[in-house]
Amino acid sequence: MIVAERKPLEEILRLIDGAKTVLLTGCGGCVTVHMAGGEKEVEVLASLLRLHYKKEDKPIKILTQTVTRQCEPEYVRELADNVDKAAVVLSMGCGVGVQFIAENFPKAWVVPALNTKFAGATLEAGVWAERCGLCGECILYKTGGICPVIRCSKSLLNGPCGGSQNGKCEVDPEIDCAWQLIHDRMKDLGKLDLLLEIEPPKDWSKARDGGPRKVMREDMRF
């Protein structure tokens, strides 16, 4: 899922400064699952904003609406009535949601309430970690299901660098060395020989380096 984190309140307050009516909109997708921008988080942020403005004695109207997914047009369109009423749309969706609302409502001023971090997984309740670099050409079958592109700080494709110390990365002692993980797992699986194959330079044009990407499936189109 896409993992995001709420911006500091101070920043959010700056983004909506001066607006008399704000539409605070949540997303029922990833951000609901990891409790960053779902219906409950919308309620909490709306409450905090109301407390702040009441404290400052400035009247403000906070409209709240959470849609099933902010990244699909039919759900985003459900926001139309409230978007019309609001001076600022504060989205608690990921970066995709913010952009997609803006795209669907050309006259709306849409700002993000979250900082979108990464595509990751839930390690345990309350802990999420990056797992996919969205590089466009998956090589996980070569590395025992551990991605060197995103989990190695240098995205090395042929073994660890000299900064691998006791299984940890030199960038941060909290980070596991991805190549140590890959080596250990391949050893356990009895497939160490697969690592002898030299991986040629990656074709980064399939990743973000090739410009914004698009997927189109003729069979799914109307």
Add this chain to the structure above:
Amino acid sequence: MYSVRNGVRVMGEVKEEAGAAQPAFEPKIVAFACYYCAYSAADLAGSMRLQYPPNIRIVELPCTGKVNPQMLLKAFEEGADGVYVAGCMEGDCHFLRGNLRAKRRVKYVKGLLDEIGVGGERLEMFNLSSSMGPRFAQIAREMTERIKALGPSPVNRKARASAADEDAAGG
């Protein structure tokens, strides 16, 4: 008397009474009390005829694990100057870990209140058992004293001041 809202019993009303003159500051404090301990302790305090400040409004919960950030913030929005959550002693939760969950949520909301400038010290978590009637009264006194020292919640300060002004002008 109590009303039922979202599955919790609410005793008294927290909403600001418009135009109420407040010569000395009497804080409004909401206590979210677990049915199995604090609520029974409050009952016991009553049976023992123990005196505690009338500033406390008790909301009965099936367990403090029912507490969520929205609930705590809502109390402040509705005019509370202080809020506390009273659950069972750690390790004694009827639902095993409800009070520990509440403890974390209270800590989280304290951070939010600091961030928004209301002040995390206006929110607290207490642990007691159903036999601790005197402790319940003591907590009510402690919290009332603390909030009196802090003064009205910054959220209510303006509303209170204008209500007092109107009253002064009218009377």
